[in-house]
Amino acid sequence: MNPKSNLYSYFFFILFPILTIGQDISLYTQINGRYDFTFIGNTLNSQENSFQTTPSVLTSSSATLNLNSNDIIERAYLYWAGCGTGDFDIKLNDVDVVPERTFSNILYNQFHFFSAFADVTSQVQATGNNTYTVSDLDVSNFISLHFQNKTNFAGWALIIVYKNSSLPLNQLNIYDGLQVVSQTQNSLSVNLDALNVIDNQDAKIGFLAWEGDSGLAINETLRINGTILSNPPLNPANNAFNGTNSITNSNELYNMDLDIYGIQNNIAIGDTNATIELTSGRDYVMINAIVTKLNSQLPDATIQIDDYQLACNIRELPVRFTVYNVNSTDILQANTPIAFYVDGVLVGTSQTQNTIPIGESESGNAILTIPSNIPTNFNLTAVVDDIGNNSGIVTELVESNNSNTIAIQLLVSPEFNILEPVISCNLGLTRGVFDFSNYEYQVKTNPSQTATFYENYDDAFNEVNPIFNTTNYEVITSPKEIFIRIEDDNCFAITSFFLQTKNCPPTVYNAVSANNDTLNDSFFIDGLRDIFVNFRLEIYNRWGKHLWTGNNNKPNWNGYVQEGIGSKLVPEGTYFYILYLNDPSYPEPLNGYLYLTR
Numbered sequence: 001m002n003p004k005s006n007l008y009s010y011f012f013f014i015l016f017p018i019l020t021i022g023q024d025i026s027l028y029t030q031i032n033g034r035y036d037f038t039f040i041g042n043t044l045n046s047q048e049n050s051f052q053t054t055p056s057v058l059t060s061s062s063a064t065l066n067l068n069s070n071d072i073i074e075r076a077y078l079y080w081a082g083c084g085t086g087d088f089d090i091k092l093n094d095v096d097v098v099p100e101r102t103f104s105n106i107l108y109n110q111f112h113f114f115s116a117f118a119d120v121t122s123q124v125q126a127t128g129n130n131t132y133t134v135s136d137l138d139v140s141n142f143i144s145l146h147f148q149n150k151t152n153f154a155g156w157a158l159i160i161v162y163k164n165s166s167l168p169l170n171q172l173n174i175y176d177g178l179q180v181v182s183q184t185q186n187s188l189s190v191n192l193d194a195l196n197v198i199d200n201q202d203a204k205i206g207f208l209a210w211e212g213d214s215g216l217a218i219n220e221t222l223r224i225n226g227t228i229l230s231n232p233p234l235n236p237a238n239n240a241f242n243g244t245n246s247i248t249n250s251n252e253l254y255n256m257d258l259d260i261y262g263i264q265n266n267i268a269i270g271d272t273n274a275t276i277e278l279t280s281g282r283d284y285v286m287i288n289a290i291v292t293k294l295n296s297q298l299p300d301a302t303i304q305i306d307d308y309q310l311a312c313n314i315r316e317l318p319v320r321f322t323v324y325n326v327n328s329t330d331i332l333q334a335n336t337p338i339a340f341y342v343d344g345v346l347v348g349t350s351q352t353q354n355t356i357p358i359g360e361s362e363s364g365n366a367i368l369t370i371p372s373n374i375p376t377n378f379n380l381t382a383v384v385d386d387i388g389n390n391s392g393i394v395t396e397l398v399e400s401n402n403s404n405t406i407a408i409q410l411l412v413s414p415e416f417n418i419l420e421p422v423i424s425c426n427l428g429l430t431r432g433v434f435d436f437s438n439y440e441y442q443v444k445t446n447p448s449q450t451a452t453f454y455e456n457y458d459d460a461f462n463e464v465n466p467i468f469n470t471t472n473y474e475v476i477t478s479p480k481e482i483f484i485r486i487e488d489d490n491c492f493a494i495t496s497f498f499l500q501t502k503n504c505p506p507t508v509y510n511a512v513s514a515n516n517d518t519l520n521d522s523f524f525i526d527g528l529r530d531i532f533v534n535f536r537l538e539i540y541n542r543w544g545k546h547l548w549t550g551n552n553n554k555p556n557w558n559g560y561v562q563e564g565i566g567s568k569l570v571p572e573g574t575y576f577y578i579l580y581l582n583d584p585s586y587p588e589p590l591n592g593y594l595y596l597t598r
Contacts, residue, residue, distance in 0.1 A: 025177035025190045025287060027507060030395055032329045033358065034167040035074060037291050038260075039247055040065050040204060041157030044082070044137060045254035048243060050213045051394060057082070057149035057154050060135035067129055067162055075161035075293070076124035079117055081083060081210045081256075082154030086114035090156075091135045103178035105286060109361040112142070115178050115210070124158065124199060128154050132158065135407060153255040157293060169329030169358075171196060171296035171397060174289065180366060182284040186219070196397050197271040199296050205229075206260040208289040211242025213255065213376055216553030218281030224276055229261045240278075240286045269295075278306045299325050299332035299356075300397040303384040305406050306363070312411045312491040315370040321404075322363045323384050323597050326358040328397060332356040336394055337519035340368050343378045346388050347371070376410040413493035415445045416486045421479070425504035428480045428530035432501040437470040443484050443495065450487045460485045460494045475499050503531050503583055510594040514559040522556035523594055525579070534582040539575055547575070557588055559596050572597050 002488055017551045042061035067073070078097060078563065080090060084450060084507070088099050094329050099116035106112055111219070124132075133154040146152035161172060171192055180187040197203070205224065222240035230237035232576065234244050234251065244256045267274055307320040319340070325332040331578045334355050340348040348368040356362050383403045385392035392402070424432040440451045447491065453467040454460040460483040479500040506527040513520045529552055539548040541559055547561040558568045579590040 006290075015296075023177040023179070024289060025175050025179050028174045028176045029075075029194075030398070031075065031161055031172040032296070032327045032328065033163065033169065034165055035160050035163050035170050035172050035208065036167055036293060037159060037172055038067070039157055039208065039245070039258040041079075041158060041208075041245075041253075041256070041258055042134075042155065043212055043243070043256050044139075045152075045157075048236070048254045049147075049150050049152050049214065050215050052147070052150075055143040055152050057139055057143055057152055059138050059140075060133060061130050061156070063158075064131045065124075065129050065158070065160065067160070067510075068164070069167065071162040071164050073121070073125045074161060074163045074576070075159075076121045077117065077159045077206060077289075078120045078134075078156065079159070079176075080154070080156040081115035081286070081288060082114070082137065082142075083111070083113055083137040083146040083152050085112045086116065087136075087138050088116055090137045092120060092123065092456035093127065093133055093163045093312050094135070099361040101478055103288070105180055105182075107151070107180055107182075110548065111146060111151060113151075113178075113286060115322075117176065120158070124160070143275060145496060146184035151211060153211055155253075155256040155420075156211065157256070157289075157310060158247065158259055159206075159289060168295050168356075169269070169297040171292075171329060172292045173292045175291070176289040177414070179287050180284065181280045181287075181557050183282045187298060188278040188287070190278075190287065190290070191273055192276060192290065192381070193273045194398070195267075195272050195274060196296050197267050197269050197294055200264045200267050200269060202294070202525075203262070203264045204260055205263050205292050205293075206291040207287065208258060209240075209241050209259075210286040210288060212243055213254050213283050213584060214239065214244075214251065216280075216283035217242070218283070219279055220283050221277075221279045223277040224263055224331045226228055226277070227266050228260055229263070229266070231259070231261060235259055235261075236565075240282065242272060245339060245594055246383075248495055263292075269543040276527040278387065286456055289488075297330040297398060298328065299330050299358075300330050300401070301325060301327040301336055301384040301394060302401050303338065303382045303404050304329075305404050308380075308408065310408075311413045313413055315372065315410065317368045317380075317408070317410075319366050319380070319382075320363065321350075321366070321382055322361050322362040323352050323356065324392045326359055326361070328358050330399045330480075331358060333394070337384055337387045337392070338364075338366075339383045339388045339390075341381045341383065342368075342370055342374050342450065345371065345374065347589050349388050352384075370410065376412050378408060379405050380408050381405040388580055390581075393556075411491040413491050414449055414486055414488040416493055416495055417445060419443055419495065419497035421500045423500050423502055424480075424493075425527070426501035426531045430475075430480050432475050432499065432500050434473045434475065434499045435471045436473065436482065436497070436499070439484070439497065443486060446488065448488065452485045452487075454483045454485065457494060457496075459483070470530070473499070475501075495530045502582075503585060504580075505586070506532070506581075506590075508577075508592060508594075509588070510592060512559065512594055512596045513598070514596060516597055522575070523525050523557040524556055528579075532581045532583050532586075536580040536582065537582075538578045539569070540578070541575055542573065570596065580592065
């Protein structure tokens with residue numbers, strides 16, 4: 001059942017359903033700057049599997065990294081692959097490596113293939129130019145089965161991204177996945193997106209592929225944008241995946257390929273994507289990673305909302321933000337516009353102040369006014385390179401990373417209970433003494449709230465001069481408004497209530513001892529004067545004769561009556577009074593008696 005053999009492949013195709021699954025090639029990461037890339041790696045096959053007479057796959061192999069002295073390692077990504085369901089516990093220079101991502105393929109429902117990925121940047125940076133050995137990569141449990149299909153293999157590769165100040169500004173895209181082309185699936189199309197071709201000078205593309213055979217060259221092509229890629233004699237136009245390493249010019253990289261092609265004539269300035277097409281009439285080839293390098297001198301503006309300040313019941317929102325030009329290949333010009341949206345509604349604009357160099361940033365501030373119809377919970381979005389209508393003016397490396405969104409909840413006043421006026425008796429000229437201590441608890445809707453009393457709104461707002469005496473608070477003139485500041489963990493509210501006096505019924509002391517001893521020398525009615533200011537008091541003797549009339553302007557009656565041009569001291573005895581309060585609350589006069597002694 002060897003798809004590399006016409007006879008076996010023919011019968012297998014008739015007798016068994018064809019099933020090949022994998023993971024689509026897609027963009028893994030993009031790196032911008034004075035960067036380039038290279039491959040190193042090695043097969044674990046000592047001979048191409050198509051020509052093996054007995055199955056054999058090694059468990060380790062080595063390759064040497066030899067960068068120029070001014071090349072600085074920026075990234076290092078390790079891929080390893082083989083037949084079977086996978087060995088994910090390997091070593092790189094005797095250091096354990098565990099995959100961060102894995103890929104898989106199944107052919108004919110029984111032949112499994114795997115690939116794995118690990119970021120080994122720190123290890124390779126520490127090691128630098130040296131020999132790298134991958135060991136403990138063991139697929140021995142699957143060799144016998146795969147030898148029947150001549151697909152027993154294993155291998156590894158490092159994609160090295162390096163920096164050099166002498167390089168032009170480039171954009172590197174690394175795509176990965178695991179997709180297949182074979183005689184049963186004899187064409188494959190891969191779309192490489194996120195490209196930005198500003199200049200196609202020295203553009204190149206690299207392929208990491210597994211299981212290609214030099215001896216199988218039936219309709220095997222590799223195209224980009226419809227044009228065949230080739231590098232003869234190493235990579236003929238009809239045998240692209242033939243176990244070669246174009247970096248070392250080796251043709252003994254059995255059943256794997258590390259090939260790099262120049263593509264400056266295959267892409268055009270302005271291209272944002274490219275189409276890779278593979279065909280195969282027999283060879284079973286798995287594409288694992290594709291790397292592109294394009295000369296691309298453009299800024300890449302991104303923005304981050306760093307901080308914001310909330311004030312209680314205030315819809316003006318000060319915001320601090322930073323505009324970055326980090327993953328870029330050119331400066332970001334000054335006056336790049338910035339727009340701020342709240343739930344999609346434009347609420348403010350700003351712009352960068354200075355030119356932002358590659359890898360640098362600039363911080364700024366804006367004060368945004370949140371419309372009253374926006375709920376207190378909303379999403380704030382900052383967008384750089386946006387003139388306020390979701391369109392920009394700057395051509396960037398990446399046009400889809402210009403925004404940053406955060407959730408915000410405005411601070412709003414806590415709820416509180418409405419308080420009724422506090423009523424106390426008028427002590428004269430609307431003076432009163434009040435106890436409103438229980439309002440500290442009545443105003444709150446939550447026990448965790450705090451309530452503090454103040455004599456005016458400004459004091460309450462600024463939290464100064466609080467009222468401490470709430471049980472015996474004297475007011476000289478009423479009504480008087482008292483303010484309460486209610487606070488919770490986030491915000492405060494200010495409400496108020498009134499202190500009001502009412503004219504309480506007067507108290508009549510009906511014993512008069514008019515002997516000038518200063519004790520009860522006159523007829524005293526408590527709670528009358530300066531309270532019922534329009535009162536009229538009439539005194540009568542026991543036979544109903546009117547003796548005296550008083551009001552708020554006359555002293556209390558002390559037993560004298562006016563007759564003619566003089567006055568007369570009345571005798572001891574019982575007398576009667578009628579008190580007209582002339583108050584709407586007391587329409588009927590009060591009457592009673594008093595007893596006068598000497």
